[in-house]
Amino acid sequence: MSNQVISVILGGGAGTRLYPLTRKRSKPAVPVGGKYRLVDIPISNCLNADLHRIFVLTQYNSASLNKHIKNTYYFSHFSKAFVDIPAAEQTPDNPTWYQGTADAVRQSLHHRRTSSSNMC
Numbered sequence: 001m002s003n004q005v006i007s008v009i010l011g012g013g014a015g016t017r018l019y020p021l022t023r024k025r026s027k028p029a030v031p032v033g034g035k036y037r038l039v040d041i042p043i044s045n046c047l048n049a050d051l052h053r054i055f056v057l058t059q060y061n062s063a064s065l066n067k068h069i070k071n072t073y074y075f076s077h078f079s080k081a082f083v084d085i086p087a088a089e090q091t092p093d094n095p096t097w098y099q100g101t102a103d104a105v106r107q108s109l110h111h112r113r114t115s116s117s118n119m120c
Contacts, residue, residue, distance in 0.1 A: 003052075005051050007055070009039065009043065009046075009055070009056045011057060011062075011065065012059045013027050015030065025065065026060050026064075039065060039068070039069070043083060054082065054084070055085070055086060056083065057086065057105065058085055062085070088107075
């Protein structure tokens with residue numbers, strides 16, 4: 001059953017209460033314990049729960065977070081596992097950026113539907 005589950009981690013937000021740690025990065029990209037980032041905690045929880053298909057939704061100041069995830073989480077080419085960051089995007093149907101966490105989930109539904117049909 002866990003191979004049919006897609007996990008969504010909401011990793012947006014400016015992290016104003018963590019300033020100055022978030023001056024140049026998003027809150028999920030804040031370093032913890034050396035080489036780890038805050039986002040590694042929920043990703044690790046998913047992987048340890050045998051949930052290997054993960055989307056991380058970001059928008060704010062996310063370049064270092066994207067780089068960390070790309071360099072940290074890679075799986076066998078023969079595996080259906082992934083940790084992906086779908087881009088916040090403007091489309092003809094929706095010309096605005098994410099307007100909050102619930103809107104981020106709503107706007108990225110088409111990515112999850114595509115992954116579900118291709119990965120199951």
